[in-house]
Amino acid sequence: MEALQYWMQGFSVATLPINLMFALIGCVLGTLIGVLPGLGPAAGTAILIPITFNLDPIGAIIMLAAIYYGAMYGGTITSVLVNVPGEAASVITCFDGYQMAKQGRGGPALGIAAIGSFVGGTFATFALMVVSLPLASFALRFGPPEVFALLVVGLSLVTGLAGRSLLAALIMTFFGLLLAMIGMDPVRGAPRFTFGVQDLYDGVGFVPVVMGLFGVGEILVSMEQPVLEVIKTKLSDLFPKRKEWGISSAAIGRGTIIGFFLGLIPGIGAIIPTFLAYVVEKKVSKHPEKFGTGVIEGVASPETANNSYANAAMVPLLTLGIPGSPTLAVLMGAFIIHGLTPGPFLFKERPDVVWGLIASLYLGNVILLILNLPLVGLWAKLLEIRYQYLYPGILLFCILGAYSLNQSVFDVTMMVLFGIVGYVFRKLDWPLAPAILALILGPMMERSLRTSLEMSGGDLFIFFQRPISAVLLILAAAILVTSAIRLMPMWARKESKN
Amino acid sequence: MKRKMFLGVLGLLGLFVFLTAAAAQDYPNKPIMLQVPYPAGGSTDVGARIVAAVAEKQFGQPVVVVNKPGAGGQLGWTELAKQKPDGYYLGMISMPHMLTAILDPERKSTFKAEDITPIISQALDPTTISVRPDSWKTMKELIDDAKKRPGQISAGIVGYLQDDEIGYLQFAEGAGVQLRLVYFDGAAPAITALLGKHVDVLFCTVGDNYNQWKAGKIRMLTIMDKERSKFYPDLQTTAELGYPTILSAATRGIGAPKGIPQPILKKIEDVFKKAMESKDHLDKLEGAAQPVKIMTGEEFNKYYWDSFNVAKKWVEYVRKK
Numbered sequence: 111m112e113a114l115q116y117w118m119q120g121f122s123v124a125t126l127p128i129n130l131m132f133a134l135i136g137c138v139l140g141t142l143i144g145v146l147p148g149l150g151p152a153a154g155t156a157i158l159i160p161i162t163f164n165l166d167p168i169g170a171i172i173m174l175a176a177i178y179y180g181a182m183y184g185g186t187i188t189s190v191l192v193n194v195p196g197e198a199a200s201v202i203t204c205f206d207g208y209q210m211a212k213q214g215r216g217g218p219a220l221g222i223a224a225i226g227s228f229v230g231g232t233f234a235t236f237a238l239m240v241v242s243l244p245l246a247s248f249a250l251r252f253g254p255p256e257v258f259a260l261l262v263v264g265l266s267l268v269t270g271l272a273g274r275s276l277l278a279a280l281i282m283t284f285f286g287l288l289l290a291m292i293g294m295d296p297v298r299g300a301p302r303f304t305f306g307v308q309d310l311y312d313g314v315g316f317v318p319v320v321m322g323l324f325g326v327g328e329i330l331v332s333m334e335q336p337v338l339e340v341i342k343t344k345l346s347d348l349f350p351k352r353k354e355w356g357i358s359s360a361a362i363g364r365g366t367i368i369g370f371f372l373g374l375i376p377g378i379g380a381i382i383p384t385f386l387a388y389v390v391e392k393k394v395s396k397h398p399e400k401f402g403t404g405v406i407e408g409v410a411s412p413e414t415a416n417n418s419y420a421n422a423a424m425v426p427l428l429t430l431g432i433p434g435s436p437t438l439a440v441l442m443g444a445f446i447i448h449g450l451t452p453g454p455f456l457f458k459e460r461p462d463v464v465w466g467l468i469a470s471l472y473l474g475n476v477i478l479l480i481l482n483l484p485l486v487g488l489w490a491k492l493l494e495i496r497y498q499y500l501y502p503g504i505l506l507f508c509i510l511g512a513y514s515l516n517q518s519v520f521d522v523t524m525m526v527l528f529g530i531v532g533y534v535f536r537k538l539d540w541p542l543a544p545a546i547l548a549l550i551l552g553p554m555m556e557r558s559l560r561t562s563l564e565m566s567g568g569d570l571f572i573f574f575q576r577p578i579s580a581v582l583l584i585l586a587a588a589i590l591v592t593s594a595i596r597l598m599p600m601w602a603r604k605e606s607k608n
Numbered sequence: 609m610k611r612k613m614f615l616g617v618l619g620l621l622g623l624f625v626f627l628t629a630a631a632a633q634d635y636p637n638k639p640i641m642l643q644v645p646y647p648a649g650g651s652t653d654v655g656a657r658i659v660a661a662v663a664e665k666q667f668g669q670p671v672v673v674v675n676k677p678g679a680g681g682q683l684g685w686t687e688l689a690k691q692k693p694d695g696y697y698l699g700m701i702s703m704p705h706m707l708t709a710i711l712d713p714e715r716k717s718t719f720k721a722e723d724i725t726p727i728i729s730q731a732l733d734p735t736t737i738s739v740r741p742d743s744w745k746t747m748k749e750l751i752d753d754a755k756k757r758p759g760q761i762s763a764g765i766v767g768y769l770q771d772d773e774i775g776y777l778q779f780a781e782g783a784g785v786q787l788r789l790v791y792f793d794g795a796a797p798a799i800t801a802l803l804g805k806h807v808d809v810l811f812c813t814v815g816d817n818y819n820q821w822k823a824g825k826i827r828m829l830t831i832m833d834k835e836r837s838k839f840y841p842d843l844q845t846t847a848e849l850g851y852p853t854i855l856s857a858a859t860r861g862i863g864a865p866k867g868i869p870q871p872i873l874k875k876i877e878d879v880f881k882k883a884m885e886s887k888d889h890l891d892k893l894e895g896a897a898q899p900v901k902i903m904t905g906e907e908f909n910k911y912y913w914d915s916f917n918v919a920k921k922w923v924e925y926v927r928k929k
Contacts, residue, residue: 159654159657250800250803250804250805251804252804253801253804253805253806254790254801254806293679294679294680296793297768297791298714298768298769299679299680299682299709299712299714299715299768299769300712300714300715300716301679301715301716308683308686308718311678311679311682311683312677312678312679312683439650439796440648443650443651443654443896446819446895446896446897447654447658447892447895447896448895449895451819451822451823452819517674557793560791561790561791561792561801564762564788564789564790564791565762565788565790565806565807567759567788
């Protein structure tokens with residue numbers, strides 16, 4: 111009964127007109143941050159913190175939280191429309207989202223993303239209220255060895271399911287890991303493989319590489335093809351087909367669960383849930399070979415996982431005071447500036463803030479849905495622009511995005527360079543996803559590996575002495591072995607005969 | 609002939625003095641950049657944004673905070689040292705982080721400690737030793753246990769050769785013990801590892817663990833300072849416990865490329881001092897659990913070089929090992 115009282119209190123706070131307005135402003139700003147490549151959710155939220163200095167704490171927190179999940183959704187739009195992810199968590203959405211857009215089905219892609227985000231976000235918020243405390247303490251058992259094992263699982267999933275050839279996928283994974291090694295040693299800070307170039311001290315920038323491989327690479331490939339007819343999007347095409355609803359709802363369900371559980375573990379980041387959701391979807395699909403050609407569940411599941419993750423990650427933040435991702439660390443900084451300390455005491459000291467925030471997460475998800483469904487038509491209209499006009503625009507957009515990140519010309523050069531690399535890989539038909547994931551996860555993997563070994567005094571057995579990491583590593587091995595068997599030439603021939 | 613030359617030199621000198629004075633009068637006539645060598649959202653960034661918002665009202669020109677993160681701050685400081693010393697490009701500096709980056713030959717730093725002029729300090733955040741509430745109750749218990757099993761108890765360090773590790777090295781030397789060091793990338797994962805029982809002891813600053821302490825999740829054993837902290841009035845300092853040589857802190861302040869004309873430097877110092885002493889700034893920084901410490905001029909310069917010598921000792925010690 112007490113819980114119900116808190117709910118009521120929370121909703122009465124969140125539905126105050128002024129707080130509703132803050133949530134709306136936050137959603138709009140967040141969507142904008144998400145749309146602009148380069149400006150990620152963490153940097154965007156941080157830059158907007160000062161504008162909340164003069165607000166009361168509840169309003170400020172509601173607005174910043176809205177910016178946060180708004181950005182998580184906004185990144186989708188450019189992924190689908192121009193194959194340029196607005197933020198890292200939307201990389202995976204490019205694979206099928208953009209293909210759908212090319213077939214004139216950008217509307218359904220964006221529509222299902224909005225609906226999936228809504229479902230995932232709402233469910234995660236609901237679960238946040240019910241199970242937050244016991245689950246949060248379980249998440250603490252994920253130390254560096256467990257995180258390392260989980261990352262190995264993530265990489266083997268993507269590698270095993272990436273393409274027609276396990277070898278090509280493995281090469282791409284190692285290519286990504288090698289790129290990730292460039293820059294400073296994650297512990298001692300000594301530069302490696304930098305060839306004395308100062309700009310490389312901090313590693314190969316993720317955003318320039320992704321924009322290069324996907325955005326620029328795509329444009330280069332398209333330039334070889336004859337100019338396509340303009341894509342016509344009728345309004346009736348804005349919603350998924352009847353048949354797709356069934357597939358999508360199952361995908362949304364799985365995405366919600368994956369996003370939610372990974373959100374509870376601090377330090378996972380927003381990218382792994384989306385990749386995991388995508389590969390799981392591919393694994394359970396009846397037509398895995400169609401993934402990457404524009405299947406709706408390839409958009410629905412990761413987009414759902416994305417927002418489910420974003421809301422679930424509030425659990426360790428609110429209950430333990432542990433921010434699970436860089437963006438949440440920024441959000442926690444904002445809490446503290448406003449005199450609120452995330453952690454169990456916050457529930458006791460300021461229930462109005464905690465439950466007001468939770469209630470506003472519900473409302474925020476509704477606002478995002480209302481905001482984005484009508485706009486889908488508008489966004490999809492962009493696709494009617496002829497390619498010869500659109501491409502220079504996208505290219506300009508990429509250059510601006512790469513430059514604005516650090517005001518660095520070096521980043522722009524990197525992006526162009528990786529555009530050419532991406533073009534070559536496309537021509538070879540080698541999968542880009544494992545390389546990207548390895549580049550993202552590489553530093554985290556190296557760090558957790560080294561931290562684990564520091565913990566054990568250099569003994570590799572630490573990974574097998576701890577039950578969670580042992581199970582995860584066995585799982586990873588099983589994934590790779592089954593993919594190897596499935597892709598063995600003998601079996602592959604048999605499959606194609608059937 | 610000599611006279612003419614003398615007059616000419618005098619005239620030039622006079623012109624120079626006049627021009628620099630005029631420049632100071634005129635300063636600032638365009639926005640001032642305040643560079644943060646860390647990503648947006650961290651404690652240095654929060655501190656910079658808070659003071660910039662107050663100082664720009666007094667400068668009458670915007671103080672623009674720009675983030676140049678990378679290489680643990682090294683990219684930003686390298687950039688800062690390269691700028692024109694005209695007072696329009698300032699940067700946040702951290703001790704001992706910046707100094708160990710300069711001193712550790714592995715980091716291949718291209719600038720030296722004298723290339724940066726320390727102007728004013730904003731916060732001095734002492735290193736602390738914390739443990740889980742279900743473990744050692746006092747510093748003595750921890751030391752006794754550590755003596756029994758050298759190298760067995762694991763200790764989380766927030767960053768390689770930063771204040772936390774220097775604090776640990778001083779602790780190891782002063783107490784004659786050895787722990788097993790586990791390095792983390794920042795405070796958040798290190799604290800998570802302590803709570804999750806992946807490490808047993810944590811070396812970090814007040815700003816890092818204050819909130820967890822307030823929530824009753826960790827126990828503090830000591831703070832590496834001569835005076836007690838405002839944030840932990842009941843916590844005994846290392847000096848009180850009989851270890852006066854254990855004295856480490858992360859100190860943040862504002863610096864500039866060397867060679868800024870004295871009148872302009874003075875103006876920057878005055879404006880930021882006034883801004884930092886304002887109630888607005890003090891309240892907001894304290895709210896972010898950052899212990900304010902304002903040092904300027906000779907005092908801050910001495911602190912900078914003292915920190916340099918301490919950092920030098922420990923960098924050399926670690927490299928010899």
